[in-house]
Amino acid sequence: MPDPVTGKARNQAAVTRERVQRLRRIRKVLPADIRRIPAGCWLALVVLAEVLLALAVRVPSLFAPEIRGGASERLWVLDIVALSLVPIVVFAAIQLNRQRQRERAQASESSGYIEKLMRTSREWLWAVDHNGTITFSSPMCGPLIGYTPSELVGSPIGLVLDPADLAAALKSQPVVEDESSFNGLVLVCRHRDGSRVLMEVTGHTVYGAEGTGKGFEGTARALDSPSPSDxxxxxxxxxxxxxxxxxxxxxxxxxxxxxxxxxxxxxxxxxxxxxxxxxxxxxxxxxxxxxxxxxxxxxxxxxxxxxxxxxxxxxxxxxxxxxxxxxxxxxxxxxxxxxxxxxxxxxxxxxxxxxxxxxxxxxxxxxxxxxxxxxxxxxxxxxxxxxxxxxxxxxxxxxxxxxxxxxxxxxxxxxxxxxxxxxxxxxxxxxxxxxxxxxxxxxxxxxxxxxxxxxxxxxxxxxxxxxxxxxxxxxxxxxxxxx
Known part of the structure; x- marks a missing residue:
């Protein structure tokens, strides 16, 4: 039989996923301008609406005794309705805070995994803009070519790679269906000490909102010298x-x-x-x-x-x-x-x-x-x-x-x-x-x-x-x- 604690946790996770999916479906239906409004703003609007409702009920009765006397029973009903919204708002605030904490924890965990992956992977992640300036470099550039990411970012790609070699390699690559990507280019990169490193480079063109190329991004890995039996x-x-x-x-x-x-x-x-x-x-x-x-x-x-x-x-x-x-x-x-x-x-x-x-x-x-x-x-x-x-x-x-x-x-x-x-x-x-x-x-x-x-x-x-x-x-x- 399944463990009841585990089963309960599994059910709670399923309920949470269902709620998240429901919220996402609702957000998709809403106009784009409304979807951009943070959840905290919606909660503030609900609280404001409740305060306004309470004021609308009680303020007139304070200055008009005849209203207070003739409709006291209806006012108490409205008071109960208004007060009943308080625990709902408090519960919603607590749930929202918990949801945000879970999202932050998940984001932090994902960020940690990505950072760990970039540090342990043999793949070097890179990006350059349309001017040939390096805009991103993962830490793997250190073991491969001797530079730190901070030294590469902002430097021209020609520091580690001859642009003419890259252009010649792209020109000689077999025609592929997706002309914006390139795969398996064998290039020679320059190590910081002046030596050469044989690399296999894969990447694609990055396009802007207007459809023009903004640069390139991709990965590179060192090609190890094969043994005679390989x-x-x-x-x-x-x-x-x-x-x-x-x-x-x-x-x-x-x-x-x-x-x-x-x-x-x-x-x-x-x-x-x-x-x-x-x-x-x-x-x-x-x-x-x-x-x-x-x-x-x-x-x-x-x-x-x-x-x-x-x-x-x-x-x-x-x-x-x-x-x-x-x-x-x-x-x-x-x-x-x-x-x-x-x-x-x-x-x-x-x-x-x-x-x-x-x-x-x-x-x-x-x-x-x-x-x-x-x-x-x-x-x-x-x-x-x-x-x-x-x-x-x-x-x-x-x-x-x-x-x-x-x-x-x-x-x-x-x-x-x-x-x-x-x-x-x-x-x-x-x-x-x-x-x-x-x-x-x-x-x-x-x-x-x-x-x-x-x-x-x-x-x-x-x-x-x-x-x-x-x-x-x-x-x-x-x-x-x-x-």
């Missing part, structure tokens, strides 16, 4: 193998300009994946590295860039990215010697994709390349400790200052001070300094005033896959003037 590793291996064997990489070039004259002095080779499914370029390389196929992927990108660079204007240098581990591969020198670009026109940008355990070994691998005329650049300088270690140990011919330093360098004193310090360092070491990610005229003026030699960014020229765009640089090239 099915995820097998899928990645199949995708990477198919891409490498099918030569599924094309090369876009972005101009590098002399800041004094505005002329084109070089171009960076940027790999693109036309058959991508929402996976960004850097994410492809990170996935290839997770299954030990980074060398195959990077060597394909290198050979493709060297072959495609034959269509560039003569006299400008070509910068190609390579990770430190792949620089040790003897096939790099073989690919360069077989390419269409003379080694003296080639710059190898050493990236931060891997930690360098033995700089002596890396220097030995770069020595024959440098002897043939190849120059060495350090990419993303200032983004983390690894890039500064590369600069000190490798003594590069070219230093590319990271876009996180260039952003707002015209208004941010710390960015300007760091930029000025690296300008001095580059001058002392006779290295060409390139400011990456210049996107506004103010940033261009600031880096030029600081004395930086060259620049790269959307404001100076976007990456292009089209030879007709590269041909336009012919009239603005300045071979050998600054590098």
């Amino acid at each position: 099915r995820a590793a097998e899928r990645i291996r199949e995708r990477v193998t198919a891409l490498v064997s099918g030569q599924g990489i094309v090369t876009a070039f972005q101009p590098i300009r002399c800041l004094r004259s505005g002329t084109v002095i070089g171009a960076e080779a940027l790999s693109r994946f036309p058959t991508s499914d929402g996976t960004t370029t850097e994410a492809w390389f990170m996935q290839a590295a997770s299954i030990g196929m980074e060398a195959e992927m990077e060597l394909l990108a290198l050979r493709t860039a060297l072959h495609t660079a034959a269509a560039l204007p003569r006299g400008i240098f070509v910068a190609i990215n390579l990770s430190p581990g792949v620089c040790l591969d003897p096939r790099v020198l073989e690919s360069i010697s077989q390419g269409t670009i003379h080694p003296s026109g080639l710059v190898l940008e050493v990236t931060e994709r891997q930690k360098v355990d033995d700089y002596g070994q890396l220097l030995s691998a770069l020595a024959p390349l440098r002897s043939s005329g190849v120059r060495v650049a350090i990419d993303d300088a200032g983004a983390g400790f690894a890039s500064m270690q590369h600069i000190v140990q490798l003594k590069p011919d070219l230093i590319k200052l990271d876009r996180t330093i260039i952003r707002d360098i015209d208004s941010d004193r710390s960015h300007r001070a760091l930029g000025a310090a690296i300008v001095g360092f580059a001058a002392e070491t006779a290295a060409l300094l390139v400011a990456e990610g210049i996107e506004t005229a103010a940033e261009l003026d600031a880096v030029t005033t600081l004395g930086m030699t060259a620049g790269q960014g959307y404001f100076l020229g976007r990456p292009s896959l089209e030879p007709v765009d590269w041909a336009l640089w012919q009239d603005t090239t300045q071979p050998g003037s600054v590098f």
Whole structure:
């Protein structure tokens, strides 16, 4: 038999739910303006009505004895009616107060559950507005990318994610029924220490009352490196193998300009994946590295860039990215010697994709390349400790200052001070300094005033896959003037 106490509690809960549902049905019938009136105001109106009723009954009788004498029995009846409303009002007030206490307790409990969920979940909840400014971040951003929510909120999304990568991933995503949502985008986020974190991002567009987009919100989770036995590793291996064997990489070039004259002095080779499914370029390389196929992927990108660079204007240098581990591969020198670009026109940008355990070994691998005329650049300088270690140990011919330093360098004193310090360092070491990610005229003026030699960014020229765009640089090239 059911426990009578438990049964009673269950019945009370059912009655409470029924009352709440009845009240909700009543509220739905009422006009919207009336529904917005708080319950406490309705209770006050009932009390006021009772007071007015009592006054309406007793006040005339105080000043008109003939009324009091002739209708005393009716007045006592009205008094009883008025007094009978008192316990009803008191009971309603008590019930209302209890209901509010229960609602507050439930709200507090729900809030606690949500906060606990956000702290323990591996999902990072985020939101950005239409300007690309982060408006919300759950605490999971700390373990994932090293920032606290207070540091992220109000900052541009470019602090942790390249907007160009996101745009490319969205463009390459398969068509879905709901065009306002995106699912399973594989992106690379920047950790606070300068390292990269592979993420799977899901979200949707947030619309305002007028139907226009207000921004985006969604979740992101880190993609753990799969073990060789994982099915995820097998899928990645199949995708990477198919891409490498099918030569599924094309090369876009972005101009590098002399800041004094505005002329084109070089171009960076940027790999693109036309058959991508929402996976960004850097994410492809990170996935290839997770299954030990980074060398195959990077060597394909290198050979493709060297072959495609034959269509560039003569006299400008070509910068190609390579990770430190792949620089040790003897096939790099073989690919360069077989390419269409003379080694003296080639710059190898050493990236931060891997930690360098033995700089002596890396220097030995770069020595024959440098002897043939190849120059060495350090990419993303200032983004983390690894890039500064590369600069000190490798003594590069070219230093590319990271876009996180260039952003707002015209208004941010710390960015300007760091930029000025690296300008001095580059001058002392006779290295060409390139400011990456210049996107506004103010940033261009600031880096030029600081004395930086060259620049790269959307404001100076976007990456292009089209030879007709590269041909336009012919009239603005300045071979050998600054590098």
